[in-house]
Amino acid sequence: MKKDIILGGVGGQGILTIATVIGMAALSEGLQLKQSEVHGMSQRGGDVQSNLRLSSDPIASDLIPEGKADMILAVEPLESLRYFNMLNRESGWVITSINPFKNIPDYPPMEEVLAEITKLPRYIIVDADKLAQAQGSIKAANIVVLGAASPFLGLKYDSLENAIRQLFGKKGDDVVELNLKALKAGWEFANHKHKG
Amino acid sequence: MDKLLLLGDEAIAQGAVDAGISGVFAYPGTPSTEITEYIQASKEAKERHIVSQWSSNEKTAMETAIGMSYAGKRALVCMKHVGLNVAADAFINSAITGAHGGLVVVSADDPSMHSSQNEQDSRFYGKFAQIPVMEPSNQQEAYDMTRYAFELSERFGTPVLFRITTRLSHSRSGVKRGDIRPQNELSLPSDLKQFILLPSIARKQYGALLGKQLAFQEESGKSGYNVLYEGSDKSMGIVACGIAYNYLLENYQGREIPYPVLKIGQYPVSRKLVREFYDQVDSILMLEEGYPVLEELFRGIMDEGKPVKGRLDGTVPRAGELNPNIVGSALGMETAEGYPLPSVLRGRPPLLCDGCPHWDSFGALNEAMKDYGPGRVLSDIGCYTLSALKPLESINSCVDMGASVTMAVGVAEAGLTPAVAVIGDSTFTHSGMTGLLDAVNRKVPITVVVLDNSTTAMTGGQDSAGFGKLENIIKGIGVEEEHIRIIKPLRRLHEENVKVFKEELAYDGVSVIIPRRECVQTLARRMKLKHAKKKTTKVNTVK
Numbered sequence: 089m090k091k092d093i094i095l096g097g098v099g100g101q102g103i104l105t106i107a108t109v110i111g112m113a114a115l116s117e118g119l120q121l122k123q124s125e126v127h128g129m130s131q132r133g134g135d136v137q138s139n140l141r142l143s144s145d146p147i148a149s150d151l152i153p154e155g156k157a158d159m160i161l162a163v164e165p166l167e168s169l170r171y172f173n174m175l176n177r178e179s180g181w182v183i184t185s186i187n188p189f190k191n192i193p194d195y196p197p198m199e200e201v202l203a204e205i206t207k208l209p210r211y212i213i214v215d216a217d218k219l220a221q222a223q224g225s226i227k228a229a230n231i232v233v234l235g236a237a238s239p240f241l242g243l244k245y246d247s248l249e250n251a252i253r254q255l256f257g258k259k260g261d262d263v264v265e266l267n268l269k270a271l272k273a274g275w276e277f278a279n280h281k282h283k284g
Numbered sequence: 285m286d287k288l289l290l291l292g293d294e295a296i297a298q299g300a301v302d303a304g305i306s307g308v309f310a311y312p313g314t315p316s317t318e319i320t321e322y323i324q325a326s327k328e329a330k331e332r333h334i335v336s337q338w339s340s341n342e343k344t345a346m347e348t349a350i351g352m353s354y355a356g357k358r359a360l361v362c363m364k365h366v367g368l369n370v371a372a373d374a375f376i377n378s379a380i381t382g383a384h385g386g387l388v389v390v391s392a393d394d395p396s397m398h399s400s401q402n403e404q405d406s407r408f409y410g411k412f413a414q415i416p417v418m419e420p421s422n423q424q425e426a427y428d429m430t431r432y433a434f435e436l437s438e439r440f441g442t443p444v445l446f447r448i449t450t451r452l453s454h455s456r457s458g459v460k461r462g463d464i465r466p467q468n469e470l471s472l473p474s475d476l477k478q479f480i481l482l483p484s485i486a487r488k489q490y491g492a493l494l495g496k497q498l499a500f501q502e503e504s505g506k507s508g509y510n511v512l513y514e515g516s517d518k519s520m521g522i523v524a525c526g527i528a529y530n531y532l533l534e535n536y537q538g539r540e541i542p543y544p545v546l547k548i549g550q551y552p553v554s555r556k557l558v559r560e561f562y563d564q565v566d567s568i569l570m571l572e573e574g575y576p577v578l579e580e581l582f583r584g585i586m587d588e589g590k591p592v593k594g595r596l597d598g599t600v601p602r603a604g605e606l607n608p609n610i611v612g613s614a615l616g617m618e619t620a621e622g623y624p625l626p627s628v629l630r631g632r633p634p635l636l637c638d639g640c641p642h643w644d645s646f647g648a649l650n651e652a653m654k655d656y657g658p659g660r661v662l663s664d665i666g667c668y669t670l671s672a673l674k675p676l677e678s679i680n681s682c683v684d685m686g687a688s689v690t691m692a693v694g695v696a697e698a699g700l701t702p703a704v705a706v707i708g709d710s711t712f713t714h715s716g717m718t719g720l721l722d723a724v725n726r727k728v729p730i731t732v733v734v735l736d737n738s739t740t741a742m743t744g745g746q747d748s749a750g751f752g753k754l755e756n757i758i759k760g761i762g763v764e765e766e767h768i769r770i771i772k773p774l775r776r777l778h779e780e781n782v783k784v785f786k787e788e789l790a791y792d793g794v795s796v797i798i799p800r801r802e803c804v805q806t807l808a809r810r811m812k813l814k815h816a817k818k819k820t821t822k823v824n825t826v827k
Contacts, residue, residue: 121458134632155619172624191632192632
């Protein structure tokens with residue numbers, strides 16, 4: 089088993105939370121892991137990414153080679169485009185939220201952004217804000233995107249659920265429940281899309 | 285014991301705690317900040333009374349650590365690469381005094397300048413000071429090497445430089461811990477003159493340092509951190525330093541590397557191993573994260589030995605960090621390509637947070653500066669450096685910590701007046717105070733704006749050394765009281781604030797304006813904590 093995932097978003101959108109959940113799930117399945125993060129200046133509203141590598145064998149590089157990522161998992165659509173050069177042309181998936189984060193004056197028209205994603209052979213675009221809101225809070229939008237990615241991660245769904253329980257446990261049952269529902273909503277959306 | 289999932293920085297921190305340090309001394313700076321933060325948050329470190337409060341700057345941190353080493357205890361010093369420039373005087377001289385208790389200096393380099401003004405390679409400092417340098421390739425090595433570095437420091441009575449780069453600092457992986465070593469007992473150096481660098485003593489001490497050089501080199505061959513791996517194809521040999529080794533392995537996924545490989549994790553490198561490597565290969569490929577430090581040595585000034593490829597001939601780009609693709613290309617391999625970046629993609633540079641007090645401070649400054657020409661605002665290093673970008677475009681310089689004040693003095697002395705310095709509260713106490721004293725003594729017409737958000741914001745909100753003391757410091761330096769103005773940077777006070785700026789810009793002397801409002805990030809965190817505490821208290825009462 090080997091999965092190379094690029095997580096993309098804007099500083100403060102919670103991609104490190106996604107990375108932590110996937111990481112905990114992977115560890116619970118006995119996998120090895122390397123997770124490269126961005127700290128410092130970019131965290132102030134700039135683009136941030138994390139390279140997350142899971143494998144049953146030892147992992148050498150902290151960075152994923154270009155053209156080798158199995159997945160771009162983005163919590164913002166423009167940010168998914170930023171890592172197209174990393175995506176594996178034969179097998180790579182783009183999983184992204186449809187909800188833009190517009191903190192730049194020249195944010196391109198949404199149709200143009202989406203047109204670039206829908207040109208790809210494998211993608212899922214999910215309205216994470218809406219689905220998260222329906223579960224109780226927009227705050228869980230990042231976990232909805234994780235849910236939409238979950239069928240393609242090569243991890244057991246249970247492992248992700250357990251990781252959410254472990255990570256959010258301190259914040260109380262309500263927060264755990266919200267995030268479990270958000271994960272499920274994303275998962276259902278992806279399965280429906282994928283099969284339909 | 286279970287493996288811990290640690291950043292490279294955290295692996296160093298855990299290694300240092302387990303090596304029995306009694307203190308960590310540091311000023312925050314990306315990518316080194318997480319080392320000290322990890323120790324500050326560690327329960328074990330607290331139980332063991334490990335000192336971990338932030339220092340005012342890297343020089344005070346380094347000197348405090350030398351003091352702890354003098355007293356026989358183990359001390360860790362952490363900084364970003366440019367911080368070592370600030371600490372350089374103390375650092376270089378610590379090589380001459382030597383160490384008593386273990387002394388390890390971590391310098392975190394930032395090749396590609398993700399969060400820095402340059403990409404200087406700290407290995408040069410190791411060579412400059414003539415002390416051993418460690419350079420780990422992965423998180424486990426970061427942990428193991430830290431422990432080893434303390435042992436090495438005490439065995440040879442020398443400080444040890446520990447170099448790490450951004451990618452490893454900020455990448456997480458499983459780390460297996462070793463046993464916890466107890467802290468050293470308080471003890472004085474056997475020679476009480478060891479730390480007195482009077483010329484007569486310094487010459488003797490320097491002789492002792494020079495005398496250790498051969499042993500340092502031999503140690504690199506014995507420690508296991510210089511390793512020669514055999515390869516059957518002798519047409520080329522590869523030298524891989526630090527994290528470059530991982531990128532090399534990545535390109536041979538599950539396959540054996542056909543060439544001899546010299547893996548370097550410790551300097552000065554073992555001449556014996558280099559000789560053994562050099563004699564068996566026809567050409568050499570140098571893979572170094574940073575400057576071509578070893579490559580220059582391998583080539584020599586005439587470059588007439590065996591053909592060497594690396595950063596100096598363009599096989600590897602001269603600037604910037606390495607990655608698996610760059611190393612793959614240097615090996616002559618076909619590397620995979622993803623999709624081209626769509627033309628619709630736009631850059632998303634960092635910017636000041638919504639509600640950040642700096643918006644209002646610069647809003648008022650920009651308006652007050654309209655009366656004068658452009659190019660008079662010298663600034664410094666912190667979140668506020670982002671005011672160089674659109675839409676504010678307020679500042680004209682950012683060079684090094686504290687340079688805003690002294691550059692403004694120089695600009696004013698050149699005749700461009702009034703000149704303005706904009707500096708944050710933490711940067712001011714780091715290196716701005718002495719410059720302000722120069723300004724007062726020269727009576728130059730400058731206005732110093734100390735943006736007081738009461739924290740070290742850029743690196744994530746660490747304590748600011750001058751908290752609650754700024755006015756007294758500034759008064760004590762000699763700025764006249766009526767020209768120390770405190771304003772509250774808020775949109776609704778804009779007109780008032782512009783007026784204050786205009787008045788002080790018009791004053792023919794040194795004035796200081798302190799726009800004071802807490803960083804929105806630390807404020808939000810504080811409120812969240814307060815809220816959480818209230819909640820717990822409630823639950824407790826119900827019980």
